[in-house]
Amino acid sequence: MNRDTICVQGGYTPGNGEPRQIPIIQSTTFKYATSEDMGKLFDLEADGYFYSRLQNPTCDMVAKKICELEGGTAAMLTSSGQAANFFALFNICEAGDHIVASSTIYGGTFNLISVTMKKMGITATFVDPLCSEEELDAAFRPNTKVVFGETIANPALTVLDIEKFAKAAHAHGVPLIVDNTFPTPVNCRPFEWGADIVTHSTTKYMDGHGAVLGGAIVDGGKFDWMAHAEKFPGLCTPDESYHGITYAERFGKEGAFITKATAQLMRDFGSMQSPMNAYMLNLGLESLHVRMQRHCANGMAVAKFLEAHPKVAYVNYCGLESSPYHALAEKYLPNGSCGVVSFGLAGGREAASTFMKELKLAAIETHVADARTCCLNPASSTHRQMNDEQLAAAGVPAELVRMSCGLESSEDLIADIAQALDKI
Ligand SMILES: *Cc1c(COP(=O)(O)O)cnc(C)c1O
Numbered sequence: 001m002n003r004d005t006i007c008v009q010g011g012y013t014p015g016n017g018e019p020r021q022i023p024i025i026q027s028t029t030f031k032y033a034t035s036e037d038m039g040k041l042f043d044l045e046a047d048g049y050f051y052s053r054l055q056n057p058t059c060d061m062v063a064k065k066i067c068e069l070e071g072g073t074a075a076m077l078t079s080s081g082q083a084a085n086f087f088a089l090f091n092i093c094e095a096g097d098h099i100v101a102s103s104t105i106y107g108g109t110f111n112l113i114s115v116t117m118k119k120m121g122i123t124a125t126f127v128d129p130l131c132s133e134e135e136l137d138a139a140f141r142p143n144t145k146v147v148f149g150e151t152i153a154n155p156a157l158t159v160l161d162i163e164k165f166a167k168a169a170h171a172h173g174v175p176l177i178v179d180n181t182f183p184t185p186v187n188c189r190p191f192e193w194g195a196d197i198v199t200h201s202t203t204k205y206m207d208g209h210g211a212v213l214g215g216a217i218v219d220g221g222k223f224d225w226m227a228h229a230e231k232f233p234g235l236c237t238p239d240e241s242y243h244g245i246t247y248a249e250r251f252g253k254e255g256a257f258i259t260k261a262t263a264q265l266m267r268d269f270g271s272m273q274s275p276m277n278a279y280m281l282n283l284g285l286e287s288l289h290v291r292m293q294r295h296c297a298n299g300m301a302v303a304k305f306l307e308a309h310p311k312v313a314y315v316n317y318c319g320l321e322s323s324p325y326h327a328l329a330e331k332y333l334p335n336g337s338c339g340v341v342s343f344g345l346a347g348g349r350e351a352a353s354t355f356m357k358e359l360k361l362a363a364i365e366t367h368v369a370d371a372r373t374c375c376l377n378p379a380s381s382t383h384r385q386m387n388d389e390q391l392a393a394a395g396v397p398a399e400l401v402r403m404s405c406g407l408e409s410s411e412d413l414i415a416d417i418a419q420a421l422d423k424i
Contacts, residue, residue, distance in 0.1 A: 003069060003186060004289040011065030011282070024279045025057045043243055044250070044263060054266045058275035062282045066206070066216045069185040069285075070198050073221030074258035076266070077214060077278055081181060081201020083271035084215030085109050085148075086117075088177050088199050091261045092232065093145045095121030100139045102129045102149035102165075104156035104395070107382075109179065113148070129158045130324070136168045145231060146174050151190060152182035152337055154368065155378075155402045156395060157316045159325040162332060166194025173228040181205075182338040182369070186292040191220040193332065197257065204369035205338070207284040208291055212277040217261060221254035235260060291371070291407060296336030298373075298405035298413060303341045305414045311351070311421050313344040313399065339405035340368050349388070349398035351424045352377045358420035361413060362403060373406035373413055 001010070012022045030049045032038040040046035049055055059077045067075035078084040089112075093099060101113055103126035113124045125139040129149065147169040149160040162178060169176040175196035180188060184205050190198050200206060202214035225248040229236035235256050238244040242263055247256040266272055273281070296319070303317035315322075318329035318337050329337055345351040356364055356377050365374040366382060376382065379391050379398040388398050405413060 001068075006065065006068045007186070007289045008286050010068040011063075012061040022058060022061050022279060022282055024275050026275050028052050044245060044259065052275070053270045053272055054262055056272065056275050056278070059273050059278045062278040062285070063216060065282065065285055066185075066200065066202075067218050069189075070180070070218045071185075071189050071191050071220070072198065072218035073254035075216060075218040076258050076262055077202070077216050077273040077281075079215065079271040079273050079277075080213045081179075081199070081203055081215040082108055082112065083269075084199045084201070084217050085177075085179060086112055087261050087265045087269070087271070088197050088217050089113070089117065089122075089146060089148065090120075091234070091257060091265060092175070093117070093122045094234065096143060097122050097145045098141050098143045099124040100136075100144055100147045100169075101126050102153065102158075102160060103127060104129055104153040104158045105148070105150050105179070106154045106181075109148075109150075129153070129160055133164060133168065136164065137171070140168070140172045144172060144174055147176045148179075149176070150179040150181070151188050151332065152318065152340075154182055155340065155342060157318060157325070157340065157342055159318050159328040159332060159337075161328055162190050162193035162195055166196075169196075170194070173231060175223045182340065183333055184288060184292060186289050187296070187336055187338070188332050191222075196220050196223040202281050202284075205284075205292060205295065206288060207281050208288065208369065208371055209284055210367055210370040210372070211284075212280045214273045214277055214281050217258065219254070219257040223257075224253055225256060234264075239264065292336065292338075294407050295339030295369075295405060298408070298410045299337070299339040299341050301410040302403065302405050302413055302417065303343075305417065306341065306343050309418075309421060311346050311424055313346045315341065315343040317341045338369070340402065341405065342400055342402045344397060344399040345401065345424065347399070347424050349379055352399050352401055353380055354424050355401065355420045356380075358423040359416055360419075361408060361416040368402070368404035370404060371407045373404065373408060375401055375403040377401050 063075040166176045177197040178190040178195040179199045181201045198218045200216040225235045235248045247260040251259045306312045307315045318325040362373040362375045378396040
């Protein structure tokens with residue numbers, strides 16, 4: 001099926017007399033006739049549900065839709081994008097292992113890898129996403145277990161050369177995880193370019209209404225764990241905490257990764273999405289393909305207007321021909337990228353502050369990818385403890401404004417931006 005149809009109808013097909021909308025199975029637990037029936041579930045010998053900390057039918061229906069959209073073989077929902085990225089990485093890495101990651105990834109994921117996972121004994125090397133193949137190759141170590149990047153980074157808006165990163169990962173016998181939050185599978189399917197695992201913060205465009213936090217992990221089903229068994233003992237040797245199951249043997253390339261993440265990580269960490277949130281996420285997914293078009297059209301219109309304005313020093317948007325990421329965007333994002341644009345005001349910090357104060361439609365929020373346009377000046381909010389030099393070094397100079405274009409009329413958005421720029 002076409003992606004548009006999957007957005008609307010994927011993941012759930014009601015039988016005769018069953019509800020048209022996906023049912024919300026708001027239950028922590030599930031009933032069985034005999035202990036033997038339940039035992040089979042615990043041994044992963046039968047499919048079924050026993051406790052919503054690990055799996056829930058409503059969540060699975062929505063995960064199935066996201067799986068179909070990405071063209072994967074198995075998927076799971078998580079309570080947030082942070083949980084999705086942590087689970088995806090920790091499903092592969094353990095103490096003593098090493099991660100190669102793009103340096104421009106989301107701040108939350110950067111902290112997760114460089115601070116929290118470091119405390120767990122997992123180290124990382126960060127590489128410029130525009131690095132040469134040789135530089136990328138040099139970042140690998142004998143204990144490297146995974147490569148990580150974002151299709152379009154939040155908020156740096158760099159575009160990942162997925163094929164380059166996949167080639168390097170595979171040459172070293174490890175998988176590539178791509179966080180595909182910003183383009184969504186409507187605009188890019190990383191598996192088609194060699195990625196092995198895809199993650200999402202469904203909090204962003206997939207929900208799209210600023211209503212529910214959530215995340216997802218999708219397995220492309222192509223990475224051959226057993227061919228590199230010495231690197232991945234968690235997948236390729238018996239799990240004593242699960243009756244000696246060897247995930248890669250029992251569930252194959254298509255199912256091992258998600259089964260292990262569910263049976264082991266969800267069991268132990270319990271970051272499942274609530275069925276109610278999954279239901280609301282699905283309402284967002286039903287219109288994702290329609291909304292992405294408008295988000296992208298508004299992003300492009302705003303970026304072009306800003307680029308031509310004398311009070312604007314520079315604009316970061318991969319859809320613009322002036323962008324250093326334009327060629328990569330043409331290859332990986334031919335139908336559009338996302339609605340997030342960032343730009344610098346010629347007047348510096350003070351101009352940014354005046355501009356933000358004068359906006360009427362665009363609300364000041366830390367959020368992005370909402371139906372309502374929102375914006376943020378990192379220097380006066382999320383990064384306000386830093387001075388101008390520190391801000392520049394962190395890649396968020398004082399004059400930088402990040403604007404997430406919503407679904408309003410582009411004429412109204414531009415008129416709002418124009419009047420706010422006039423006040424500077
Ligand atoms: C927001 C975001 C996350 C974190 O997701 P939460 O749902 O906020 O936990 C991870 N990656 C990217 C690219 C994001 O934009």
